[in-house]
Amino acid sequence: MSLPGFDYRAPVTIEEAVALRLELGADALIMAGGLAVVVLLRERLARPAVVVSLSDIPELQAVAVNGGLRIGATATHAALARSKTARSIAPLLCEACGHVGSPAIRNMGTLGGSVCHGDGASDPAPALLALDAEAIIAGPRGERRLPLVKFFLGALTTALNGDEILVALHVPRPAAGTQFRFIKYTATSAEAFSTVTVAVSITRDGAGVCSNARIGLGSVAPTPLRARAAEDLLRGNKLTREIIAAAAAAAAACTNPSSSAQGSAEYRRDMTEVWVRRLLAEMPA
Amino acid sequence: MPHLSLTVNGDKHELEVPANRTLFALIREDLGLVGTKDACRQGVCGSCTVLVDGVPMRSCLALAVRCQGTHITTVEGLKADGKLSRLQQEFINAGAVQCGYCTPGMLIMATALLAENPRPTETQVREALIGNLCRCTGYVRVVRAVMAAAS
Numbered sequence: 182m183s184l185p186g187f188d189y190r191a192p193v194t195i196e197e198a199v200a201l202r203l204e205l206g207a208d209a210l211i212m213a214g215g216l217a218v219v220v221l222l223r224e225r226l227a228r229p230a231v232v233v234s235l236s237d238i239p240e241l242q243a244v245a246v247n248g249g250l251r252i253g254a255t256a257t258h259a260a261l262a263r264s265k266t267a268r269s270i271a272p273l274l275c276e277a278c279g280h281v282g283s284p285a286i287r288n289m290g291t292l293g294g295s296v297c298h299g300d301g302a303s304d305p306a307p308a309l310l311a312l313d314a315e316a317i318i319a320g321p322r323g324e325r326r327l328p329l330v331k332f333f334l335g336a337l338t339t340a341l342n343g344d345e346i347l348v349a350l351h352v353p354r355p356a357a358g359t360q361f362r363f364i365k366y367t368a369t370s371a372e373a374f375s376t377v378t379v380a381v382s383i384t385r386d387g388a389g390v391c392s393n394a395r396i397g398l399g400s401v402a403p404t405p406l407r408a409r410a411a412e413d414l415l416r417g418n419k420l421t422r423e424i425i426a427a428a429a430a431a432a433a434a435c436t437n438p439s440s441s442a443q444g445s446a447e448y449r450r451d452m453t454e455v456w457v458r459r460l461l462a463e464m465p466a
Numbered sequence: 467m468p469h470l471s472l473t474v475n476g477d478k479h480e481l482e483v484p485a486n487r488t489l490f491a492l493i494r495e496d497l498g499l500v501g502t503k504d505a506c507r508q509g510v511c512g513s514c515t516v517l518v519d520g521v522p523m524r525s526c527l528a529l530a531v532r533c534q535g536t537h538i539t540t541v542e543g544l545k546a547d548g549k550l551s552r553l554q555q556e557f558i559n560a561g562a563v564q565c566g567y568c569t570p571g572m573l574i575m576a577t578a579l580l581a582e583n584p585r586p587t588e589t590q591v592r593e594a595l596i597g598n599l600c601r602c603t604g605y606v607r608v609v610r611a612v613m614a615a616a617s
């Protein structure tokens with residue numbers, strides 16, 4: 182089926198994009214990589230008068246170190262998977278981006294698109310949550326920053342207002358010695374969305390006591406998730422077998438999965454426990 | 467209607483293209499290059515894959531207007547001087563084609579892989595082709611053909 186008719190605008194600066202967004206209001210649909218947008222158009226799930234493409238805004242593609250890491254919203258998964266700059270601060274995110282879909286999907290899809298789509302099955306989102314990332318949002322009243330945990334409100338629903346665009350994601354520089362682990366666990370081929378995606382970030386002091394823990398989960402709830410209860414169990418403790426088992430069980434209890442071809446709800450919850458446990462257990466002391 | 471100028475398989479085109487035209491429709495319907503196939507129209511199957519400035523993309527999910535000034539390569543563009551590319555010839559030698567519907571996408575993906583990595587391992591070949599589905603399940607010979615083209 183062909184796509185319904187719409188006009189096309191491709192601003193070349195962020196200011197222009199924000200102005201267009203304000204001017205067009207609900208008539209506009211923002212497009213980054215277009216992977217979700219073109220399907221929404223084809224299925225008539227969105228009927229915008231105008232598609233506003235962000236692809237011609239070079240500033241939005243930049244990946245730069247500024248204390249932490251600033252990632253332009255339209256940096257592609259492929260660019261991030263091979264970016265030395267991104268890897269210098271957020272190797273966990275690079276690994277997650279390298280597991281999105283297949284090579285051609287990574288060439289087209291953007292990190293900002295993945296976040297703004299608000300899909301609970303995003304692979305990069307759990308990594309961003311484990312890295313304590315912030316969304317940098319531009320709107321008619323200027324820029325605001327929002328911790329990513331507060332960005333995901335529900336299935337395909339985010340905290341982005343109708344007159345705003347996501348311009349970048351900011352990842353703070355992790356404390357020295359922080360360890361990371363990532364798994365995209367798929368029951369079928371690696372190309373499909375995951376059964377569960379787990380991203381872990383752990384900081385321990387010289388005595389092996391965990392001073393900070395963040396666990397991001399994907400595909401096990403309507404939104405990407407932080408397993409707060411599991412993190413609380415880890416913080417202040419050594420990663421003993423017992424603590425790890427308790428944290429893994431707590432992470433599974435945080436989930437609210439649904440059943441799909443990638444696994445039943447029950448299997449997803451079980452695999453969350455298994456993979457949180459394995460990732461924590463394999464971290465060298 | 468937006469004006470689009472782009473190069474397809476070395477030929478320059480100047481076209482008036484509606485904003486809602488996909489790159490896939492432009493290639494097949496406006497330019498008549500029917501080697502590029504579609505099946506799922508959701509980016510999953512890989513049969514519509516073409517090179518945009520050398521980079522594999524799903525033409526079913528790309529708006530044509532976004533391809534302003536780019537160089538597109540479709541399966542028809544893999545020949546050089548009227549001769550099949552080494553990779554194409556190896557597909558024939560290996561019998562890597564059954565119904566042939568997925569073949570253009572496989573050839574495009576593997577061409578991009580070999581351009582970037584002329585000596586891939588078998589695992590790298592399989593990873594590169596993970597998003598190209600063959601419903602005749604002929605993957606073994608496809609991988610063999612790509613490995614032969616790389617040798």
Ligand SMILES: Cc1cc2nc3c(=O)[nH]c(=O)nc-3n(C[C@H](O)[C@H](O)[C@H](O)COP(=O)(O)OP(=O)(O)OC[C@H]3O[C@@H](n4cnc5c(N)ncnc54)[C@H](O)[C@@H]3O)c2cc1C
Pocket residue numbers: 210211212213214215216217218219235254255280281282283286289290291292293294295297298302303304305341345346347348372373374375508509510
């Ligand atoms: C075949 C296929 C397989 C996939 N497999 C995976 C997978 O394994 N793992 C995974 O995590 N993902 C996967 N995806 C999802 C894909 O990675 C995301 O859908 C994609 O990254 C969306 O990004 P995009 O740049 O194409 O966004 P678009 O489709 O352009 O936009 C998505 C949504 O976000 C909005 N938007 C985009 N950018 C902005 C912005 N800067 N500001 C405001 N709003 C914005 C759009 O309006 C739209 O609502 C797959 C997709 C396909 C088609």
